[in-house]
Amino acid sequence: MTSHPLPKISAPAARALEGAGIATLEQAAEYSEAGLLALHGFGPSGIVILRAALTELGLELAD
Template identity: 50%
Template sequence: MASELTIERVLTLVELVPRGRVVSYGDLGGIVGIGPRQVGSFMSQHSDGLPWWRVTNASGDLPRDLLDRARPHWADEGILVKRNGLGCRIADYRADLEALATAYRVRIADTLERTGTAIPHTSNPAARALAAAGITTLEELSEWRRSDVLALHGTGPKALGMLDLALAEAELEWRA
């Protein structure tokens, strides 16, 4: 079960996809640190009022029902449908992912400050490993399995013990 914070992160990122550009579910998942299927699930449940038509599969395609609804938006934004009629050429319309990730980090910082509990400092290697994985709050950490965090280069048993304690104090736990 995803936290409200993770859902908020995905939806914030969708809001930032520029007009006339698209990204894949995997592109968004890579920036947020979750899988593309989770992104798709969140989008199917929470995309009202968002530019959902700017999020496609890795090939730039959408299911027929969504494509039919996306076509007017794409036409308005200058996104052309491929000859096969399944979607757009994602290579031609993909947003600048580096710029998108930077804009996302700036926008989400306020949200994380308001809603997240900072991770305690463990060690420099562990802090770098967690940051590289996009884990900045205990709430985000609780969405990970303990074994997956231990597998991050730089995170050892001592750091994991400190994270165990911090999660328990915040009344959170590792994902099962």
């Protein structure tokens, strides 16, 4: 399976994802919106960016 890097995102959001062990879009898709928003430093604008990148790959966030 091919893995796709995370899109350009704010530094705090990138640190939050890194801290949670999320390094690819496929890994991000395993999380729900609420789960990502619970990460310190990750906010609503990060969700918008991730959703757009996931949509391009035919993926979406978990329920």
